[in-house]
Amino acid sequence: MPDTVQQHLERDLPAAIERLKQFLSIPSVSTDPAYKPHIATAAKWVCDQLASMGLDAKIHSTRGHPVVLGTTPNPDPDKPTVMFYGHYDVQPADPLDKWSTPPFEPTIKPTADGKGKMLVARGSSDDKGQVACFLEALRAWHHVHGKPPVNVRVLIEGEEEMGSVNLKPFLEAQAANLKGNPKTHFVLISDTAMWDEQTVAITYSLRGLVYYDIQLHNANRDLHSGMFGGVSANPATILTQVLGKLFDENHRVTIPGFYDDVRDIDAHEKAEWDRLGFDEMKNCLQPIGVSTPFGEAGYTTLQRKWARPSCDINGLYGGYGGAGAKTVIPSFAGAKVSFRLAPDQDPRKISEAFEAWLKSQPVHGCRWKITNHGGCRPVITSRDSAFVEAAKRAIRHTTSRDAVLMREGATIPVVADFQGVLGLDSLLIGFGLSDDRLHAPDEKFNLNCFTLGCKTHARLLHELSQI
Amino acid sequence: MPDTVQQHLERDLPAAIERLKQFLSIPSVSTDPAYKPHIATAAKWVCDQLASMGLDAKIHSTRGHPVVLGTTPNPDPDKPTVMFYGHYDVQPADPLDKWSTPPFEPTIKPTADGKGKMLVARGSSDDKGQVACFLEALRAWHHVHGKPPVNVRVLIEGEEEMGSVNLKPFLEAQAANLKGNPKTHFVLISDTAMWDEQTVAITYSLRGLVYYDIQLHNANRDLHSGMFGGVSANPATILTQVLGKLFDENHRVTIPGFYDDVRDIDAHEKAEWDRLGFDEMKNCLQPIGVSTPFGEAGYTTLQRKWARPSCDINGLYGGYGGAGAKTVIPSFAGAKVSFRLAPDQDPRKISEAFEAWLKSQPVHGCRWKITNHGGCRPVITSRDSAFVEAAKRAIRHTTSRDAVLMREGATIPVVADFQGVLGLDSLLIGFGLSDDRLHAPDEKFNLNCFTLGCKTHARLLHELSQI
Numbered sequence: 021m022p023d024t025v026q027q028h029l030e031r032d033l034p035a036a037i038e039r040l041k042q043f044l045s046i047p048s049v050s051t052d053p054a055y056k057p058h059i060a061t062a063a064k065w066v067c068d069q070l071a072s073m074g075l076d077a078k079i080h081s082t083r084g085h086p087v088v089l090g091t092t093p094n095p096d097p098d099k100p101t102v103m104f105y106g107h108y109d110v111q112p113a114d115p116l117d118k119w120s121t122p123p124f125e126p127t128i129k130p131t132a133d134g135k136g137k138m139l140v141a142r143g144s145s146d147d148k149g150q151v152a153c154f155l156e157a158l159r160a161w162h163h164v165h166g167k168p169p170v171n172v173r174v175l176i177e178g179e180e181e182m183g184s185v186n187l188k189p190f191l192e193a194q195a196a197n198l199k200g201n202p203k204t205h206f207v208l209i210s211d212t213a214m215w216d217e218q219t220v221a222i223t224y225s226l227r228g229l230v231y232y233d234i235q236l237h238n239a240n241r242d243l244h245s246g247m248f249g250g251v252s253a254n255p256a257t258i259l260t261q262v263l264g265k266l267f268d269e270n271h272r273v274t275i276p277g278f279y280d281d282v283r284d285i286d287a288h289e290k291a292e293w294d295r296l297g298f299d300e301m302k303n304c305l306q307p308i309g310v311s312t313p314f315g316e317a318g319y320t321t322l323q324r325k326w327a328r329p330s331c332d333i334n335g336l337y338g339g340y341g342g343a344g345a346k347t348v349i350p351s352f353a354g355a356k357v358s359f360r361l362a363p364d365q366d367p368r369k370i371s372e373a374f375e376a377w378l379k380s381q382p383v384h385g386c387r388w389k390i391t392n393h394g395g396c397r398p399v400i401t402s403r404d405s406a407f408v409e410a411a412k413r414a415i416r417h418t419t420s421r422d423a424v425l426m427r428e429g430a431t432i433p434v435v436a437d438f439q440g441v442l443g444l445d446s447l448l449i450g451f452g453l454s455d456d457r458l459h460a461p462d463e464k465f466n467l468n469c470f471t472l473g474c475k476t477h478a479r480l481l482h483e484l485s486q487i
Numbered sequence: 488m489p490d491t492v493q494q495h496l497e498r499d500l501p502a503a504i505e506r507l508k509q510f511l512s513i514p515s516v517s518t519d520p521a522y523k524p525h526i527a528t529a530a531k532w533v534c535d536q537l538a539s540m541g542l543d544a545k546i547h548s549t550r551g552h553p554v555v556l557g558t559t560p561n562p563d564p565d566k567p568t569v570m571f572y573g574h575y576d577v578q579p580a581d582p583l584d585k586w587s588t589p590p591f592e593p594t595i596k597p598t599a600d601g602k603g604k605m606l607v608a609r610g611s612s613d614d615k616g617q618v619a620c621f622l623e624a625l626r627a628w629h630h631v632h633g634k635p636p637v638n639v640r641v642l643i644e645g646e647e648e649m650g651s652v653n654l655k656p657f658l659e660a661q662a663a664n665l666k667g668n669p670k671t672h673f674v675l676i677s678d679t680a681m682w683d684e685q686t687v688a689i690t691y692s693l694r695g696l697v698y699y700d701i702q703l704h705n706a707n708r709d710l711h712s713g714m715f716g717g718v719s720a721n722p723a724t725i726l727t728q729v730l731g732k733l734f735d736e737n738h739r740v741t742i743p744g745f746y747d748d749v750r751d752i753d754a755h756e757k758a759e760w761d762r763l764g765f766d767e768m769k770n771c772l773q774p775i776g777v778s779t780p781f782g783e784a785g786y787t788t789l790q791r792k793w794a795r796p797s798c799d800i801n802g803l804y805g806g807y808g809g810a811g812a813k814t815v816i817p818s819f820a821g822a823k824v825s826f827r828l829a830p831d832q833d834p835r836k837i838s839e840a841f842e843a844w845l846k847s848q849p850v851h852g853c854r855w856k857i858t859n860h861g862g863c864r865p866v867i868t869s870r871d872s873a874f875v876e877a878a879k880r881a882i883r884h885t886t887s888r889d890a891v892l893m894r895e896g897a898t899i900p901v902v903a904d905f906q907g908v909l910g911l912d913s914l915l916i917g918f919g920l921s922d923d924r925l926h927a928p929d930e931k932f933n934l935n936c937f938t939l940g941c942k943t944h945a946r947l948l949h950e951l952s953q954i
Contacts, residue, residue, distance in 0.1 A: 051813065239775040241776075241924060245827065247895075251791055257733070257734070257798075260731045264732065265731065308719070313719065315717045331716075332712045339802035341802045341823070345825070345861070346579060356813070385781060
C-alpha cells in the first residue's frame with residue numbers, strides 16, 4: 021500500500037476542502053434554464069481539475085448540458101481501466117427561505133451531534149462532494165507517483181438531476197472510444213450513501229424512475245366560484261378524485277399490471293437485511309420528523325425503500341395558492357407524479373399503464389395534458405465480481421470494518437445506460453449519509469465522509485492494480 | 488319623469504366613462520397587503536366624488552380597509568331614504584400573463600359580437616363600474632335639480648373581495664347613524680348580473696360562503712423521493728385521497744349533515760325558472776368553453792347555480808410546481824376549499840361539519856393545519872315589497888321590458904349583515920353580464936350596460952320619490 025498517498029491526502033485536506041467549496045459555489049442547477057451560464061462554469065471547473073492532475077480532459081457538448089471527459093494519457097494495456105462517473109449538476113435550491121445559510125455559499129458547521137464538521141451547500145453530498153472524493157484520490161496519486169496505478173477515465177455529466185436524457189445518445193456516439201483503448205472494465209460511481217457513519221456500503225441495486233407532469237383542463241378561463249360553482253367540473257376537484265384512487269386500502273398502487281414484473285426479494289437477501297439491525301423509527305423516520313411508518317402492506321420499511329416500487333405526488337398546483345382567499349374555479353390543475361421502479365419493472369410499460377389508467381378515469385368533460393419527463397430502468401448488478409472483491413478489501417483496509425452490501429431506493433439513470441449501451445457493470449460506493457438532506461434545504465456532507473471517501477478511492481485504485 | 492336627467496346622462500356619457508377609467512386605474516386589490524396604498528387612493532377617490540355631488544362625505548377607518556360614507560345634507564323627512572352599497576376593492580389580477588391589456592389600464596374594445604363596446608379592466612364589472620352607475624345617476628340629479636328626489640346614503644367599502652370581515656363591526660358601531668335621521672328604508676346594491684343584455688334582473692337570493700385553507704404536514708423537510716419513496720405518508724398524496732372523497736357518485740358533498748338545512752326550491756319558482764328559457768349550453772357552458780354539464784344529480788344547471796350549495800377546490804399547492812422534474816416528497820401540501828351555501832344553511836354549522844369531517848379522515852401520521860377564512864350566510868329577500876315594485880317600474884320604463892326576478896349563485900357578504908345588524912332588506916339590481924369574466928383575466932363591463940345602469944338608477948330615484 022502506498023502510504024505516502026494516504027499521508028498526502030491527510031496533509032492536503034484543507035486545500036481539498038477549499039477546492040470543494042469552489043465547486044459548490046457554482047449554482048449549476050440543471051433543470052432551470054436560467055442557470056445555464058453556471059452549468060458552463062461548472063463544466064469548465066471540472067475540466068480544469070482533470071487537466072491539472074495529468075489527464076487528457078475535454079468538454080463535450082451534447083443537445084443539453086455538456087459532458088466532461090478525462091482519460092489517462094498513454095494507458096498501460098496490462099492494467100485494468102476504471103471509468104469514474106459523477107455529475108456536476110445539482111437540484112434546484114428552492115424553497116430558499118428554508119436554508120440556514122445560502123445554498124451556494126458553502127459553509128462549514130458543526131454536525132448535529134457536535135462531534136464533527138459538515139459542509140452545508142446544495143450539491144455538497146449529491147454529487148459534487150462525492151465527485152471531489154475521487155478527484156482528490158487521483159490528485160494524490162498524481163502528486164506522489166505522477167499517475168494513478170490503473171488506467172482511469174473520468175466522465176462527469178451535467179444532467180443527472182433532470183434524468184440524464186442526453187447522456188445515452190452521448191454514450192452511443194462515443195461507445196467505441198469509451199469501451200476501448202484502454203478497454204474499460206467497469207464503472208465506478210460515488211452517488212450513494214454509507215450504511216452508517218463508520219460503515220461503507222457497496223450498493224448493488226437502484227430503483228428506476230418514471231416522472232410525469234399531468235394537467236387537467238376544463239373552462240377557457242378561471243371562473244368566479246359563486247357564479248359557476250356547481251355547474252361544471254372543477255379540474256382541481258376532479259384531479260384530486262383521480263389521484264385519490266392511485267392507492268388501494270393496502271397502500272398498493274392500483275394501476276393495472278403495476279406490480280406484474282416486480283422481482284421478488286430473495287430469501288437470503290431478506291435474511292441479510294434483517295441482520296443489519298435497521299430500526300425504522302431510529303434510522304429512518306425520527307430524523308425526518310415522521311411519527312408513523314407507512315407504505316405498501318406486507319413489507320418492512322427497508323424492503324419497501326430498497327426493493328419495492330413506490331409512487332409519489334411530487335407537486336400539486338393550480339388555482340390560487342397565495343395568502344388569503346380567492347374565490348376562483350381554476351381553469352386547470354396539475355400534479356407532478358413519479359414512480360420509483362423495482363427490478364425488473366420496465367419504465368415504458370409503467371408509463372403506458374399509467375397513461376391508460378389516467379385516461380380510463382372519469383373526468384366529466386375535462387381534458388388531460390400529459391407530459392412524460394422521462395424514465396429510467398431499475399438496476400441490479402453482481403454482488404461477487406473481482407471488482408466488488410477489490411472494493412471490499414479497500415473498504416476493509418480504510419475503515420477496519422467490512423462493507424455492507426445494500427440496495428438503494430434512489431435512481432442513477434446512467435447506470436442502466438452503462439449496462440445497456442456499453443455493456444459495463446457499475447460499482448457503487450458512496451460516502452453520503454442518510455441525513456444529508458439531498459434535494460432539500462440545508463443539504464450537507466460530513467467532512468469525515470469526505471476524508472473517508474478520498475482515502476477509500478485512493479486505496480481502491482491500488483487494490484484494482486493488484487487484480 | 489325628469490327627462491332632463493336622462494338627457495343630461497346621455498350628454499355627459501363621455502365624461503362619465505373617463506371618470507370610471509380613473510377609478511379603474513387604481514389597483515385597489517384588497518386581499519394582498521402590498522396594495523394597501525392603492526386602497527387608500529381608491530377610498531379618497533370615492534369620497535371626493537360623493538362630495539362633488541353635494542353629499543356630506545367622509546372616509547371612516549376600520550380595523551381593515553376604510554369605508555366611505557356619503558349622506559344627503561338636510562334630509563327631507565317626508566321622503567324615503569335609500570342606502571346604496573358598493574365596494575371599491577377588487578380581486579387580485581393574477582394570472583397577469585392572461586390579460587390582453589394590463590388589468591389596471593382600462594381599455595375600450597369592441598364586444599365579442601362586434602356590436603358594441605366594452606371597458607376591459609379589473610373591477611370594471613365587479614364592482615367599480617356598477618358603483619359608477621349609481622354615482623352618475625346621483626351626479627345627473629345633482630346637476631339638473633341640485634339634489635336627488637329622495638334622501639340618499641352611499642356606503643362604499645373596501646373589503647368585499649376578502650369577505651367584508653370588518654364591515655359588520657362598522658355597521659354595529661354606526662347602527663344608530665345608519666338606521667335613522669334620515670331613517671333608512673332599504674339598501675340598494677348593484678353587484679349582480681342582468682338576465683341578458685336587454686333584460687334587467689332583480690336578484691332576491693344570494694348564496695352564502697365558507698372558505699378554508701387546509702394544509703397537511705408530515706416530514707420536517709422536503710424529502711428525496713428515491714430515498715424516502717414508500718416509507719412514510721406523502722402529504723400531497725394523502726391530501727388528494729381526502730379531497731377525493733368530498734363528493735359521492737351523485738356529485739353530492741359527503742360531509743355528514745351538509746344538506747340538512749338546505750331550503751327546497753318552491754314549485755312556483757321552479758316553474759318560473761323553467762319559463763325563462765335558460766339553455767345550459769348556450770347561456771352558461773359554451774361561453775366558458777365547457778363541453779359537459781356537471782354537478783349534483785337531480786337538479787338542472789340553473790337550480791344548481793341559484794339554489795343548491797356547491798363545494799370547490801379554489802387552489803392546490805405544495806411541493807414542486809415549476810418547469811421540469813424535481814423528485815421531492817413535499818413536507819406539506821395545501822388546498823383552498825370553499826363552499827357556496829344555499830338558504831338556509833348556516834356557515835358556522837357547515838364549518839364545524841367540514842372540520843369534523845377532515846379530522847375523521849385517515850391521514851397516516853400527517854397533521855392538519857386548518858385556517859378558516861370566514862363565512863357568510865345565504866340571503867333570501869322579499870319578492871313583492873313597495874321598493875321591488877318601484878324597481879320593476881323603473882326597469883320597465885328604462886328598458887321597455889319587464890324585469891326578471893332571479894337568484895344569484897354568488898355571495899355579497901354584507902347583505903346578510905344589513906339584515907342582521909340594521910334590520911334592512913336589500914334590493915339587488917345589477918348591470919353586469921354573465922360573460923363579464925369576474926375574478927378572471929380580461930374582466931370587462933359593456934358600455935351599454937353602463938349607460939343602462941346610470942339611466943335605471945336615475946329613474947329608480949324618481950320612482951322611489953313617488954311611493
